Amino acid sequence: MKSRYLGRDKSIHQQSRKIGVLLTNLGTPDAPTSSALRKYLREFLSDPRVVEIPRLLWLMILHGIILRVRPKKSAKLYQSIWTEQGSPLLVISEKLTKKVALKLNAERDDLLVDLAMRYGEPAIAPALDNFQQQGVDNIVVLPLYPQYAGPTTASTFDAVVNTIKRWRWIPSLHFVSGYYQHPLYIAALANSIEEHIAQHGKPDKLVLSYHGMPKYFLDSGDPYYCFCHQTTKLVADKLGLDANDYVMTFQSRFGKAEWLKPYTDATLAELAQSGDKHVAVISPAFSVDCLETLEELVHENREVFIQAGGREYHYIAALNDRDDHCQLITELVKEQLP
Ligand SMILES: C=CC1=C(C)c2cc3[nH]c(cc4nc(cc5[nH]c(cc1n2)c(C)c5CCC(=O)O)C(CCC(=O)O)=C4C)c(C)c3C=C
Numbered sequence: 001m002k003s004r005y006l007g008r009d010k011s012i013h014q015q016s017r018k019i020g021v022l023l024t025n026l027g028t029p030d031a032p033t034s035s036a037l038r039k040y041l042r043e044f045l046s047d048p049r050v051v052e053i054p055r056l057l058w059l060m061i062l063h064g065i066i067l068r069v070r071p072k073k074s075a076k077l078y079q080s081i082w083t084e085q086g087s088p089l090l091v092i093s094e095k096l097t098k099k100v101a102l103k104l105n106a107e108r109d110d111l112l113v114d115l116a117m118r119y120g121e122p123a124i125a126p127a128l129d130n131f132q133q134q135g136v137d138n139i140v141v142l143p144l145y146p147q148y149a150g151p152t153t154a155s156t157f158d159a160v161v162n163t164i165k166r167w168r169w170i171p172s173l174h175f176v177s178g179y180y181q182h183p184l185y186i187a188a189l190a191n192s193i194e195e196h197i198a199q200h201g202k203p204d205k206l207v208l209s210y211h212g213m214p215k216y217f218l219d220s221g222d223p224y225y226c227f228c229h230q231t232t233k234l235v236a237d238k239l240g241l242d243a244n245d246y247v248m249t250f251q252s253r254f255g256k257a258e259w260l261k262p263y264t265d266a267t268l269a270e271l272a273q274s275g276d277k278h279v280a281v282i283s284p285a286f287s288v289d290c291l292e293t294l295e296e297l298v299h300e301n302r303e304v305f306i307q308a309g310g311r312e313y314h315y316i317a318a319l320n321d322r323d324d325h326c327q328l329i330t331e332l333v334k335e336q337l338p
């Protein structure tokens with residue numbers, strides 16, 4: 001009889017157990033083309049964690065308008081940041097995962113470390129099923145989002161649970177909900193800002209620009225906005241900044257609803273107009289560089305700032321595969337290990 005639950009051979013029951021460590025990120029299209037973007041955006045924007053508009057109405061808007069217009073526009077943007085190895089989000093996440101795996105495997109020999117994407121490839125389900133087949137009975141899932149948010153972190157949790165609920169033998173599951181206040185995270189951000197200042201001088205304003213979300217998420221109880229404030233305050237304290245040395249903003253608006261404010265582009269224009277001619281922009285919510293930083297922050301917002309009269313605009317790279325970032329991610333995993 002074919003079982004509805006995925007099992008393993010009983011020879012594995014007595015074996016020494018392994019621990020699976022899965023790092024995850026958002027995901028990215030397979031190619032910078034309209035058709036790849038249509039597939040990716042369909043999966044991403046059909047997730048009820050991402051868009052909470054009543055289902056039927058949203059599916060009509062998504063399929064009737066957005067998936068006809070947006071893929072072509074987004075494909076152009078992706079083309080401007082695509083590398084020979086592929087999408088920066090995936091390529092850099094892979095580099096980070098390799099370095100973290102090396103560090104973890106040097107300390108223990110019972111760990112399997114892998115990377116998966118919430119949308120697109122490499123997907124979460126096959127990575128977890130592979131752990132299951134290899135006899136893993138403990139799983140650590142670490143979504144690479146410092147600030148918990150329903151559309152990102154909770155959506156990852158949904159995908160993990162939807163996979164393992166098909167298994168006959170449910171493992172111990174350790175899910176990292178966020179690390180917006182972790183001392184090693186704050187230190188890594190502060191290090192990268194200090195290194196930037198040593199090279200380019202102190203800006204008139206440091207702009208901490210976080211990925212935004214529609215304001216109704218905050219009004220409905222999502223803590224992301226407050227965690228962004230906490231990260232900002234901890235970084236500012238660590239660097240000894242005064243209130244007028246820095247500003248916190250939200251970027252990447254999408255759709256017609258009101259998003260978290262202040263908006264990054266509008267703020268940059270105001271700064272330039274009110275005399276802050278030199279800015280440095282960092283985006284602490286992105287663990288690795290991606291479309292939203294490499295296109296929006298490196299190019300689009302520079303244009304906004306310079307057009308408004310700004311003179312010097314710098315983007316401070318995401319933590320990517322910096323050593324202090326690898327150390328942080330390794331430590332976050334170790335904190336979960338049995
Ligand atoms: C860092 C955390 C993120 C939050 C919070 C988040 C919320 C959120 N995003 C959208 C819509 C889009 N986001 C897109 C790209 C994108 N978003 C994140 C991260 C967060 N999103 C990343 C890392 C990326 C980059 C992916 C890459 O391939 O480089 C996009 C797609 C790009 C485009 O077509 O412009 C959309 C759309 C919503 C609606 C939302 C909150 C509800």
Ligand SMILES: [Fe+2]
Pocket residue numbers: 211252
């Ligand atoms: Fe996003």
Ligand SMILES: [Fe+2]
Pocket residue numbers: 252253291292296
């Ligand atoms: Fe964007």
